[in-house]
Amino acid sequence: MSGHSLHSPLANSSLLPPTAPPWRIRRSPAAWMRKNLFSTPFSGVLTICFTALAAWLLYQLLSFAVFDAVWTGGQEECRANPDGACWPFIVEKFDYLRYGAYPVAERWRVDLTLIIGAVLIVWLLWKRAPQRNVAALLFFIAYPVVAFVLLRGVASLNLPVIDTVLWGGLLITLLMSVVGIVFSLPIGVLLALGRRSELPLVRAVCVIFIEVVRGVPFITVLFMANFMMPLFVPDYLTPDRLLRPLIAIALFSSAYMAEVVRAGLQAIPKGQYEAAKALGLSYFTIMRLIILPQALTIVIPGIVSTFIGLFKDTTLVAIVGIADFLRAVETARVDPNWAGPTISSTGYLFAGLVYWIFCFGMSRYSQAMEREFARGHKS
Amino acid sequence: MVRQTVSARRVVTSEAAMAIELREVNKWFGSFHALRDINLSVSPGERIVICGPSGSGKSTMIRCINHLEEHQTGEIIVNGRALTEDFRKIDEIRRDVGMVFQHFNLFPHLTVLDNCTLALIWVRRMPRKAAEEVARRYLDRVRIAEKAHSFPGQLSGGQQQRAAIARALCMNPKIMLFDEPTSSLDPEIVKEVLDTMVSLAGEGRTMLCVTHEMGFAREVADRVVFMDRGEIVEANTPHEFFGNPRSGRARQFLAQVLK
Ligand SMILES: Nc1ncnc2c1ncn2[C@@H]1O[C@H](COP(=O)(O)OP(=O)(O)O)[C@@H](O)[C@H]1O
Ligand SMILES: [Mg+2]
Numbered sequence: 001m002s003g004h005s006l007h008s009p010l011a012n013s014s015l016l017p018p019t020a021p022p023w024r025i026r027r028s029p030a031a032w033m034r035k036n037l038f039s040t041p042f043s044g045v046l047t048i049c050f051t052a053l054a055a056w057l058l059y060q061l062l063s064f065a066v067f068d069a070v071w072t073g074g075q076e077e078c079r080a081n082p083d084g085a086c087w088p089f090i091v092e093k094f095d096y097l098r099y100g101a102y103p104v105a106e107r108w109r110v111d112l113t114l115i116i117g118a119v120l121i122v123w124l125l126w127k128r129a130p131q132r133n134v135a136a137l138l139f140f141i142a143y144p145v146v147a148f149v150l151l152r153g154v155a156s157l158n159l160p161v162i163d164t165v166l167w168g169g170l171l172i173t174l175l176m177s178v179v180g181i182v183f184s185l186p187i188g189v190l191l192a193l194g195r196r197s198e199l200p201l202v203r204a205v206c207v208i209f210i211e212v213v214r215g216v217p218f219i220t221v222l223f224m225a226n227f228m229m230p231l232f233v234p235d236y237l238t239p240d241r242l243l244r245p246l247i248a249i250a251l252f253s254s255a256y257m258a259e260v261v262r263a264g265l266q267a268i269p270k271g272q273y274e275a276a277k278a279l280g281l282s283y284f285t286i287m288r289l290i291i292l293p294q295a296l297t298i299v300i301p302g303i304v305s306t307f308i309g310l311f312k313d314t315t316l317v318a319i320v321g322i323a324d325f326l327r328a329v330e331t332a333r334v335d336p337n338w339a340g341p342t343i344s345s346t347g348y349l350f351a352g353l354v355y356w357i358f359c360f361g362m363s364r365y366s367q368a369m370e371r372e373f374a375r376g377h378k379s
Numbered sequence: 380m381v382r383q384t385v386s387a388r389r390v391v392t393s394e395a396a397m398a399i400e401l402r403e404v405n406k407w408f409g410s411f412h413a414l415r416d417i418n419l420s421v422s423p424g425e426r427i428v429i430c431g432p433s434g435s436g437k438s439t440m441i442r443c444i445n446h447l448e449e450h451q452t453g454e455i456i457v458n459g460r461a462l463t464e465d466f467r468k469i470d471e472i473r474r475d476v477g478m479v480f481q482h483f484n485l486f487p488h489l490t491v492l493d494n495c496t497l498a499l500i501w502v503r504r505m506p507r508k509a510a511e512e513v514a515r516r517y518l519d520r521v522r523i524a525e526k527a528h529s530f531p532g533q534l535s536g537g538q539q540q541r542a543a544i545a546r547a548l549c550m551n552p553k554i555m556l557f558d559e560p561t562s563s564l565d566p567e568i569v570k571e572v573l574d575t576m577v578s579l580a581g582e583g584r585t586m587l588c589v590t591h592e593m594g595f596a597r598e599v600a601d602r603v604v605f606m607d608r609g610e611i612v613e614a615n616t617p618h619e620f621f622g623n624p625r626s627g628r629a630r631q632f633l634a635q636v637l638k
Contacts, residue, residue, distance in 0.1 A: 274447050275484035275543075279498035279550065280473035289497065294488050 064342075065349060078340035085346040086338075093332040100168015100323045106160065109150045110171050117143065117178070125365065127372060140182070151175075164242040168323035170354070172242075176249055176314040176324065177358075181307050183250035188257025188306075189296075193287065195262060206258070213255035218313055221248045226320040245317045253310040260302035264295030297373045304366035308359045326351055397456070398423040398554055398585040399444060404453035406439060413439045414450065415609040423553070426586040428596040428617075431606035432632060437589045440606070441556045444587070445476045458553060474502060477547030481559040483539045485531035491518065491542045492527040495549045503550070510549075517545040521575050537568035541575055548579075555579070557588040591636055597621060605629045 027035075038044040068084030070077045078086035090097075099107050120143055123135040151167070153159040167175075194206035213221065225248035230238045239247065268291055276286040296303070318327040332338075333347040399421040406414040413436050421427055429437050442448040443455060446462060446469045455462040457472045486494050495514035499505045505513070518524045521541040523534075531539055540560055547555060560576065561569040573595050580586060580599045590596065596603050596617055603620040605613040607628045613620065624630045 269484075271480060271482055271484035272486065275478075275480060275486070277447060278445055278473060278476070278478040279546070280470055280502045281498060282470070282501075285501045289501070290486055294486075297488070 064345070075338055075340065078338065078343065082341040084342065085349060086340050086342050087346070089332075089338050089340070089343055089346055090350050092338075093335075096169065096332055097325065097328045098170045100171065100328055101166040102162060102168065102171065103166065106153075106162060109153070109159065113147050113150045114171075114174070116146065117174075164240055167242065169328040170325045172317070172322060173311075173314050173325040175242075176246060176317060177307075177311045179246050180249040180253050180310045180314070184253035184257045184306070184310065185303065187250065187254035189261050189292065191254060191258035192261035192265060195258065196265060210255045210258050213252055214259070218249075218252050218316055219319060221252050222316060222320050224248075242322065245320055245322060249310065249314065249317070252313075253306060256306050256309070257303065260299050260306055261295065263302065264297075264299035265291065267298050268295055300366050300370050300373075304362055308362055311358060311362070312355060325354065396423065397421065398425065398458060399587070400454070400456040401440075401443075402454040402456075404440075404443065404450045404455060406436075406443065406448065406450045413609050414443070417453070417611055419604065419611060419614070421585060421587065423585055424583045425601050426580050426599055427588070427602050427604055428600040429587060429589045429604045429606060430591060430593075430596065430632070430636070431612075435606040436609040437606050438558050441478075441558060441587050441589060444554075444556060445473050445478060447478075474550060475552055476554045476556060477550060477552035478556045479540070479543050479547055479558070479560045481562050483531070483536075483543045485539055485543055485546070487531050490528050490530055491523070491534070491545075494531070494542065495546045498546075498550050514545070514549055517548045518542070520548070521545045535568065536564045537571045540564065540572045544572075544575055544579070552584070554585040554587070557586070557590065559589050559591070561590065561592060593621070593633075593636060605632065607632070 037047045063084070065085050068081070070081050070084060070086050070088060072088070074088055078089060095104075095107070099110055102110060117139075120135055120139040123129050124132060124139055126132075129135065149157065149159065151162070151171075152164070153161040155161055191206045191210055194202045195210065197203050197206070222245055225244045226241075229244055272290055272294070273286065276290045281290070314324055315326040317324055318330075323331070329347045329351045333344050397420050399419070401417050401419040404414055404417040405412070417440060419440075429441065431437055439448055443450045444457060444462075450462075458475050460468055460472055462468065462472060485491075486497070489497065492511060492514055495518065496507065496510040499510035499513060500507060503510075515524060515527060518527055521544055523538050523541050523545070526534055526538060526542070531542065534542065544560075557576065561572050564572060569592070573592060576586075576588070576595070577599055586599075588595075588600075600617050602614055603617050604611055605620065605624075605626075605628075612626050613624065613629050615625075620629070621633065624633055
């Protein structure tokens with residue numbers, strides 16, 4: 001170990017000319033099938049059986065939803081057709097499913113709120129959009145105020161107040177999920193950090209909250225929020241009947257979110273904290289810039305699963321008398337004017353489809369994000 | 380090819396001028412006594428190499444200096460500031476003390492440049508432009524300027540360690556701590572990191588370096604500190620330490636690493 005030179009040849013790796021990668025060997029489709037589907041007689045039989053089963057199920061679904069369905073006409077046609085879906089029913093009830101009993105003349109306000117929200121969400125989530133921090137400010141600070149003014153109304157602005165009893169349908173489902181998602185992540189992060197805190201009191205409060213909420217069914221939390229809160233809180237402080245389940249859903253999901261985030265925090269090596277501390281960074285800077293970005297990236301699938309769970313759990317608010325989307329389908333389904341044989345099936349199929357579209361969208365976005373991060377820093 | 384030779388030995392004059400001062404420091408992990416009555420004074424600009432068998436408390440000792448570990452009894456004074464529980468004191472000390480780790484501990488989600496500017500921006504409150512200028516200067520200094528926009532995962536081990544050294548240097552610390560900076564590197568890469576450290580040693584910064592690279596110790600160190608079982612067994616000039624180790628434990632250790 002003597003004679004250290006300052007210019008090590010090893011540090012200079014840019015001398016070799018780049019070579020083209022070898023020609024990729026393309027496999028023919030037949031070869032691919034032989035390898036993946038028919039490698040043994042047993043797997044060949046399995047392939048055939050499952051393909052047949054899938055084809056049969058798909059055929060059943062398509063004949064109900066498309067080939068045998070009633071597309072035009074009205075109540076008579078639907079009553080006469082026991083084999084296929086009754087789409088005119090959905091068309092007629094479409095507005096009701098979206099707005100519930102929100103007054104027809106004021107529904108433009110719901111549309112406007114949803115359009116503004118959708119634009120902001122796309123702006124916020126689209127990776128290459130410019131000025132995404134402006135979008136964040138607008139969405140998290142300005143939008144809630146705008147949405148409140150538009151949806152509930154302010155008499156002095158010439159927007160009649162619409163009682164929340166009248167709100168319903170997809171409006172409620174989206175409201176519940178967006179509020180739940182927006183609040184559960186930050187509260188969950190705080191709970192997760194609190195659970196790992198060195199301060200025993202903070203840790204105890206967080207552990208108790210998380211374990212109590214996770215140990216109780218969501219319906220119980222809803223009932224407690226709805227019926228017990230008014231008993232403990234004075235009348236003038238009791239939140240609106242819509243706000244109570246909103247708080248319940250945000251707190252409930254944040255307990256689950258906290259555990260997801262904690263898993264991510266635990267995956268960060270101790271060296272990351274030590275290097276950051278040695279640089280003199282403060283606790284909050286370390287968390288915000290070093291630990292959380294890495295931890296949250298690791299647990300994106302868990303976070304999105306929690307979001308999807310939350311989205312579907314919003315159907316439970318019907319139990320405390322709130323007319324969410326599924327409740328609206330339920331109400332529409334029993335309309336005596338539409339007493340056709342396939343009305344219920346059509347309604348549920350449509351409900352399933354709507355929920356699936358939203359959940360699948362979230363799932364796809366999360367996968368795209370994971371790929372994005374994977375490209376970001378793992379060479 | 381510049382050969383860095385280090386000859387000046389700084390003479391210990393007054394206690395107040397010490398860069399680091401450890402007095403009767405003791406530390407336990409549970410019931411395990413990890414540091415026993417450690418006494419060590421390091422004068423400004425002094426370069427100290429710490430060696431000793433694995434598990435002898437070398438890391439623990441230098442990690443106590445920037446409070447990554449907490450000592451239980453005794454005093455640690457860094458640049459005239461006594462290390463206490465006070466958060467502000469700890470932060471002040473950490474601003475003056477840079478650290479380089481065995482496993483680099485670069486932030487994998489940030490580019491090399493962002494790794495370097497982070498503390499300048501968030502601790503020194505420097506504007507981003509100025510911080511990037513400083514960072515580029517030090518990246519150039521460790522000869523990986525062209526990797527500024529790469530992520531740590533895209534660099535070789537040696538490049539990562541040099542980036543980590545640049546990150547610590549950006550804060551222009553008066554004291555640099557190295558905890559086995561070459562121990563997780565492939566043998567042929569060790570040299571590029573040692574070269575960087577040798578050239579740093581010529582800059583008058585106080586350096587404490589845990590390493591088993593005895594060639595480096597001979598060339599650069601003003602003093603070699605030998606630890607075993609939580610104690611400082613011997614502290615002497617490299618010439619004395621290598622030529623004439625006083626304790627049997629040091630002799631045994633040297634016989635093993637110089638084999
Ligand atoms: N966080 C810890 N908890 C318990 N024991 C520890 C911890 N860190 C180090 N030790 C123990 O303290 C001793 C000294 O460790 P260390 O300073 O890392 O040794 P060295 O760096 O000289 O190899 C070892 O026996 C090690 O097992
Ligand atoms: Mg060690």
